[in-house]
Amino acid sequence: MNLSPGQLDILFQALGDPTRRAILDRLARGPATVTELSAPFEMALPSFLAHVRRLEASGLVETAKDGRVRTVTLVPGAFTPVRSWLDEQRAIWEGRLDRLDAYVQTLMQDNDDGT
Amino acid sequence: MNLSPGQLDILFQALGDPTRRAILDRLARGPATVTELSAPFEMALPSFLAHVRRLEASGLVETAKDGRVRTVTLVPGAFTPVRSWLDEQRAIWEGRLDRLDAYVQTLMQDNDDGT
DNA sequence: AAGATACTTAGGAGATCAGCTAATTATCCT
DNA sequence: AGGATAATTAGCTGATCTCCTAAGTATCTT
Numbered sequence: 001m002n003l004s005p006g007q008l009d010i011l012f013q014a015l016g017d018p019t020r021r022a023i024l025d026r027l028a029r030g031p032a033t034v035t036e037l038s039a040p041f042e043m044a045l046p047s048f049l050a051h052v053r054r055l056e057a058s059g060l061v062e063t064a065k066d067g068r069v070r071t072v073t074l075v076p077g078a079f080t081p082v083r084s085w086l087d088e089q090r091a092i093w094e095g096r097l098d099r100l101d102a103y104v105q106t107l108m109q110d111n112d113d114g115t
Numbered sequence: 116m117n118l119s120p121g122q123l124d125i126l127f128q129a130l131g132d133p134t135r136r137a138i139l140d141r142l143a144r145g146p147a148t149v150t151e152l153s154a155p156f157e158m159a160l161p162s163f164l165a166h167v168r169r170l171e172a173s174g175l176v177e178t179a180k181d182g183r184v185r186t187v188t189l190v191p192g193a194f195t196p197v198r199s200w201l202d203e204q205r206a207i208w209e210g211r212l213d214r215l216d217a218y219v220q221t222l223m224q225d226n227d228d229g230t
Numbered sequence: 231a232a233g234a235t236a237c238t239t240a241g242g243a244g245a246t247c248a249g250c251t252a253a254t255t256a257t258c259c260t
Numbered sequence: 261a262g263g264a265t266a267a268t269t270a271g272c273t274g275a276t277c278t279c280c281t282a283a284g285t286a287t288c289t290t
Contacts, residue, residue: 009131016127017278018120021200028207035236045237047279054277068236068287076208083201085136086194092143093191132248150266162249164267169247183257183266 007059011082014058019043020051024060027074034070118196122174126197129173134158135166139175142189149185 014020023037038048052072055061059078063070129135138152153163167187170176174193178185 005133008136009133012127012131016124016131018124021123024204025207028204029211044280046239049237050278070237074208076205079201079204086198086201089139089143089194090191092140093189096144148266159250160267161269165248185267
């Protein structure tokens with residue numbers, strides 16, 4: 001279940017834009033068409049569509065065209081690599097804290113023994 | 116404990132680069148100087164320093180200069196807004212699943228009653 | 231068939247990004 | 261003082277980003 005090296009880049013970059021995060025927010029409540037999605041934004045449609053395309057390229061979203069309408073759906077599992085990276089990061093940090101903690105314990109025991 | 120509107124952008128964008136994530140990875144194991152940090156990278160030092168500056172601007176990292184040496188330290192709490200956003204996202208999605216679930220329950224009960 | 235609707239393509243402007251080299255500054259060591 | 265070390269500044273390049281307008285295509289609807 002390993003991801004390609006650049007996948008995290010693409011995911012984090014996809015999330016690094018307020019319009020795209022707002023789209024995801026909306027989609028977490030259920031699928032929507034491009035025009036429905038675009039309604040809250042003052043942006044021109046081609047600009048907006050580029051954001052949808054970017055989300056699609058990142059895998060966070062899937063789209064399907066039926067007739068002239070394109071429906072966009074959230075892919076909630078696509079967040080997993082992001083969460084995993086954050087969790088690993090925290091694990092490393094906490095591992096460090098644990099070691100520091102253990103070290104302090106050792107110091108204190110030494111102190112008990114020595115004095 | 117609210118964050119400024121663009122803060123999430125800055126955080127996600129800071130995380131959207133492999134060099135910067137590698138720096139954070141290293142720093143989770145403890146502070147390091149700029150030169151120490153830069154060792155694993157083939158990049159020229161000014162290019163590398165720009166990444167450190169970017170991390171600093173995002174708040175993920177703090178730096179302090181002592182003599183001619185600048186030491187870089189992870190700020191683990193800075194990840195919180197990112198985690199929060201992801202958690203909210205999941206909560207909305209799961210809320211939706213719950214409602215769908217409740218709806219399905221309702222349908223099934225109606226079916227039990229009706230047939 | 232004609233008009234409305236929903237995207238889509240093409241192309242371009244201006245900003246930001248990630249990298250580089252060359253030169254500078256500030257500190258430390260001898 | 262003078263050289264080595266650590267970081268910094270300045271300035272440049274090519275790529276990518278985000279937005280735009282104008283025009284095109286495909287699909288309903290009447």
